[in-house]
Amino acid sequence: MNRISRKTLTEILTILKDSYLKPDTKLNFLDFDNPFQILVMTVLSAQTTDNNVNKVKPQLFSRYPDCKALATADQEDVEEIIRSTGFYHAKAKNIIAASKMLRDDFNSEVPGTIEELTKLPGVGRKTANIVLSHAYNINEGIAVDTHVKRLAGRLGMTKSSDPVIIERDLMELVPKEEWGLINFLLISHGRNVCDARKPLCDECKLKGLCREYKTGKLQ
Structure with a gap:
């Protein structure tokens, strides 16, 4: 059919x-303030609710406000903050590694293309589309x-x-x-x-x- x-x-x-x-109406379910936050929060949203991610936002970004800070974070500390989102070992590892790549390869800026975003650890096409749409108002997919x-x-x-x-x-x-x-x-x-x-x-x-x-x- x-x-x-x-x-x-x-x-x-x-x-x-x-x-x-x-x-x-806000066209997003995650309470983010900038492209870095929506990137990290979308990675954290896998297999959990957006509400759970929104709850960890204040503590996570008050301690690690940008990719430079998160790139040097202690993984166990990040895991403890994001524990309630589930799969916190893998998620902490990915957001720290992605932050290092942003710092080292993208001049500490969240890139604006599918191809570049999907190079980041933990970022697949779905996450990349969400970041582009909500952070940059770009529709690539x-x-x-x-x-x-x-x-x-x-x-x-x-x-x-x-x-x-x-x-x-x-x-x-x-x-x-x-x-x-x-x-x-x-x-x-x-x-x-x-x-x-x-x-x-x-x-x-x-x-x-x-x-x-x-x-x-x-x-």
Whole structure:
């Protein structure tokens, strides 16, 4: 079965914008102040909630405010600060190593391309897309997390379960100026309505446009 049409996509986006975009809406879920913070916090957000990462932010960046400070940090000290985010050994190792690379190879600046960002330890394409979109307002791709993967499939935006292919399918379907926005909208709907195990289909404003609902897979 083919993917949904651009007309259907436009209808979906209109409904999601009406539901989740308000005049004071922040299009990011991490409470960052600069590119370095969003980079580190996005690495820390793997396998945990954004709220958990936001909670460790004050202590982490008061002690290590920039890449030069974090590059020389004691790993055990960093681990203790970020322990509540899970996988703290690997995360601490990665953010310290990434900070060293920023200091040594990028003049202590967070780079502004996918290719450069993904050279940093712990930074994959999803993280790079989030950093570019939120820190620099650059759309080079679409960050595919678990919510985006689930909703893109249910709504018929892709037939794949591979994040790389899902990203490609979404990039072909969604206008480039809305690549950053689609991530926010799908995550918001995934958290509020389209749960992985118990989607609230009766309350969902998209059920008339949802491929899996219409084919009975979610009923």
